[in-house]
Amino acid sequence: MNTIDIQLNHRTVREFTDQKIDDETLNKLLEVCNRTANSTGMQSFSIVRVLDEKKRKEIAEVSTQEYLARCPELFIFIADLRRNAMILKEQNADPGTEADMDRFFQGFTDACLAAQNLTVAAESLGMGAVYFGSILNDYDRIIEILNLPPLTFPVIGVGFGYPNQEPQLKPRINIKDKVFIDEYKEPESYLEAFKDYDQELTNYYDTRENGRRSDSFYNQVIQKYNGIVEKRRRVMDSIVKQGFNLRLEK
Amino acid sequence: MNTIDIQLNHRTVREFTDQKIDDETLNKLLEVCNRTANSTGMQSFSIVRVLDEKKRKEIAEVSTQEYLARCPELFIFIADLRRNAMILKEQNADPGTEADMDRFFQGFTDACLAAQNLTVAAESLGMGAVYFGSILNDYDRIIEILNLPPLTFPVIGVGFGYPNQEPQLKPRINIKDKVFIDEYKEPESYLEAFKDYDQELTNYYDTRENGRRSDSFYNQVIQKYNGIVEKRRRVMDSIVKQGFNLRLEK
Numbered sequence: 001m002n003t004i005d006i007q008l009n010h011r012t013v014r015e016f017t018d019q020k021i022d023d024e025t026l027n028k029l030l031e032v033c034n035r036t037a038n039s040t041g042m043q044s045f046s047i048v049r050v051l052d053e054k055k056r057k058e059i060a061e062v063s064t065q066e067y068l069a070r071c072p073e074l075f076i077f078i079a080d081l082r083r084n085a086m087i088l089k090e091q092n093a094d095p096g097t098e099a100d101m102d103r104f105f106q107g108f109t110d111a112c113l114a115a116q117n118l119t120v121a122a123e124s125l126g127m128g129a130v131y132f133g134s135i136l137n138d139y140d141r142i143i144e145i146l147n148l149p150p151l152t153f154p155v156i157g158v159g160f161g162y163p164n165q166e167p168q169l170k171p172r173i174n175i176k177d178k179v180f181i182d183e184y185k186e187p188e189s190y191l192e193a194f195k196d197y198d199q200e201l202t203n204y205y206d207t208r209e210n211g212r213r214s215d216s217f218y219n220q221v222i223q224k225y226n227g228i229v230e231k232r233r234r235v236m237d238s239i240v241k242q243g244f245n246l247r248l249e250k
Numbered sequence: 251m252n253t254i255d256i257q258l259n260h261r262t263v264r265e266f267t268d269q270k271i272d273d274e275t276l277n278k279l280l281e282v283c284n285r286t287a288n289s290t291g292m293q294s295f296s297i298v299r300v301l302d303e304k305k306r307k308e309i310a311e312v313s314t315q316e317y318l319a320r321c322p323e324l325f326i327f328i329a330d331l332r333r334n335a336m337i338l339k340e341q342n343a344d345p346g347t348e349a350d351m352d353r354f355f356q357g358f359t360d361a362c363l364a365a366q367n368l369t370v371a372a373e374s375l376g377m378g379a380v381y382f383g384s385i386l387n388d389y390d391r392i393i394e395i396l397n398l399p400p401l402t403f404p405v406i407g408v409g410f411g412y413p414n415q416e417p418q419l420k421p422r423i424n425i426k427d428k429v430f431i432d433e434y435k436e437p438e439s440y441l442e443a444f445k446d447y448d449q450e451l452t453n454y455y456d457t458r459e460n461g462r463r464s465d466s467f468y469n470q471v472i473q474k475y476n477g478i479v480e481k482r483r484r485v486m487d488s489i490v491k492q493g494f495n496l497r498l499e500k
Contacts, residue, residue, distance in 0.1 A: 003253040003374035007282045007367055032257045034425040037369065039383050040474050043423055052432045078434070084471045087440045093472045102482040105358075106383065109406060112362030117257055119287065120370050124253035133289050133356065147433035156359060173293055175284035182302045183397035184328070190337045221334045222343045224290050232352040236496045246486045246496075 006124050011169055013128025016072050016161035025125065026073070032121040033114040044107035045114055045155075046080040048146045049073070058145050059157070063134035071159030076135065076142070077115045079107030081244075082151040099151060099245040111155035122160045132157030137229045139238035150243035168208055171200045173217075191218065256374050261419055263378025266322050266411035275375065276323070282371040283364040294357035295364050295405075296330040298396045299323070308395050309407070313384035321409030326385065326392070327365045329357030331494075332401040349401060349495040361405035372410045382407030387479045389488035400493035418458055421450045423467075441468065 001009065021029075033047065050056055056069040059076075068074065085098040097103070119129045135142055135157045142154045173194060177187075187193035198217045205215045240246060251259065271279075283297065300306055303319070309326075310319040318324065335348035347353070369379045385392055385407045392404045423444060427437075437443035444467065451467045490496060 003256060004278060004282060004371050006253060007371055008278075008285050010285050010287065012287065028254060028258075030425045030429060032254060034422045034428065035258050035260050036366070037260065037262065037379075037381050039381075041420070041470060042474055043428070045428070046434070047429045048434060049429055049431055055432055080428075082436075083440065084475065086436070087444075087468060087471045088475055090439060090441045091468060091472060095472075095476045095478070097475050097478055097483070100478075100483050101485045102386065102479075105386075105485060108355075108358065109362050109383070112359050113366040116286070116363040116366035117370065120367065121254050121257055129287075131287050131289075133359070136352065136355075145433075147435075149434060149436070152434060170291070172284045175280045178284065178293070178295070178330075179280060179297045179299055181299055182305055183395075184296070184298060184399055184402060186332075186336070186399070189340060190333065191340045194337075218337060218341060220291060221337050222341060222345075224292055225334065225338055225347050226345045228345070228347055228350075229352075233347070233350050233497050234499065235351045235355060237499050240498070247483050248490070249484065249487050 003120070003124065007120060009169070010123065011167045012130050013163040013165060013167065014067050014130050015164040016070070016128065017164045019072070019162040021073055021127070021161065029118055029121050033118050036114040036117040038110045038113070039106035042084055042106065043110065044080050044084065044103070045111040046078040046083070046152070048076045048078060050076060055145055059135055059142065062138045062141050063132055064137065065132065065134055068132055068157070068159060071130070072161030074157060074159050075118065076146060076157045077111040077155045078148065079104060079111050079153045079155050081107050082149055085151050099243055101244060101246060104153065104239065104244050108153070108155055115156050115158050118158060119160070126162065127160050128163035129158055129160040132159060136232060136235070138231045139235060140231075140241065143238070143242065148242070153239060153242055168204065171197065171204050173197050253370070253374065257370060259419070260373065261417045262380050263413040263415060263417065264317050264380050265414040266320070266378065267414045269322070269412040271323055271377075271411065279368055279371050282367050286364040286367040288360045288363070289356035292334055292356065293360065294330050294334065294353070295361040296328040296333070296402070298326045298328060300326060305395055309385055309392065312388045312391050313382055314387065315382065315384055318382055318407070318409060321380070322411030324407060324409050325368065326396060326407045327361040327405045328398065329354060329361050329403045329405050331357050332399055335401050349493055351494060351496060354403065354489065354494050357403070358405055365406050365408050368408060369410070376412065377410050378413035379408055379410040382409060386482060386485070388481045389485060390481075390491065393488070393492065398492070403489060403492050418454065421447065421454050423447050
């Protein structure tokens with residue numbers, strides 16, 4: 001398959017075979033992460049590759065997804081503003097901007113871009129991948145487990161390996177409804193505008209889960225927005241705790 | 251080239267030929283954005299495709315990169331927590347969580363992943379791309395230009411098209427220094443650990459710019475961290491202004 005066909009074929013894979021990823025392949029995937037575009041050449045991301053069984057189980061507890069611990073490979077992508085802060089310090093040249101939130105967002109972006117590049121690369125080799133946003137259910141705990149120092153922050157986890165399942169493609173809102181020309185525009189009614197998608201997603205669940213679960217998009221939005229993890233809501237507290245300076249006007 | 255070779259070959263392209271991207275190709279690239287993994291199925295990103303010459307120039311002024319206005323295509327990726335907030339509202343089912351910062355970060359992540367997927371797809375078709383983090387030099391102005399409503403936020407710009415230059419590969423810090431096993435670890439001295447990279451980057455500039463500019467990584471870190479854009483430091487104020495609730499403990 002060519003690259004775009006691979007990308008159009010993306011689906012989340014959560015179950016993997018026992019096949020290990022050999023070192024040469026793994027190094028290539030890491031090189032892809034390294035080659036990814038980054039903000040102003042500052043390369044403000046790092047990866048923690050989690051091998052330790054105990055740590056994997058602890059992270060799986062945070063995410064409440066037990067299969068996380070079983071992924072052949074588990075990478076946690078980190079916004080890393082620490083490295084350059086230390087480089088400044090060693091040169092006695094710290095201008096006092098290393099804890100700024102725009103640096104934080106640069107690191108956050110760098111981490112995301114590298115994670116997506118990894119995912120595409122893995123899929124191009126016949127592997128599957130799963131994003132774990134759920135590791136962020138408890139930021140402070142993840143910071144503790146991975147021993148993340150000040151000016152670093154967990155962004156996203158990626159589990160990957162050779163797939164042991166073939167999930168169906170999950171329908172998406174029509175891209176035409178997500179792309180605007182020149183400025184943001186809204187339909188008069190979203191319930192009207194996305195009616196077909198709502199039905200399409202319902203059909204998807206009917207087929208996929210053999211009728212076990214029938215769910216519309218509109219209903220899912222209600223469910224997800226009601227499913228609050230209190231510690232996630234406090235993400236800004238964890239960011240401040242890691243030494244970042246919000247620099248709020250008031 | 252296969253996908254990984256394309257990814258390993260990534261470099262920023264800033265100058266493009268006049269060749270337009272035909273509609274079929276553009277739609278395929280948009281489908282790639284749409285198919286990208288997203289947080290909990292909520293698809294919290296949007297794209298503003300900027301065609302209007304006046305808006306392009308205004309955005310180029312914010313970014314201080316005049317070539318931005320000349321990119322054949324210019325996409326601004328948006329964290330979009332508005333769409334689902336409206337879907338909740340229409341259903342009278344708003345649980346009051348739609349302005350939480352963890353939702354913001356989900357949208358931010360979705361936007362980044364889609365942007366990187368676009369970049370890989372474009373490069374796989376022989377195009378080149380450039381990320382514009384510099385559009386964030388003035389968040390409020392970008393929000394104004396693109397008419398971004400509450401609960402949306404600009405994340406990153408991507409310019410792309412058929413390349414009119416062949417930049418050299420830019421050296422990176424060794425990936426081994428960015429990947430940790432099981433927990434974050436630091437070298438005793440970064441100046442010692444990255445000595446070879448520092449020299450490699452200096453050589454790169456010597457060659458690329460015919461000696462016009464010679465720059466080490468250590469020196470670049472100093473320069474970048476001194477190059478403060480005051481409005482960027484105030485990113486959290488702009489986020490609050492767009493209606494997000496920081497929910498700080500104090």
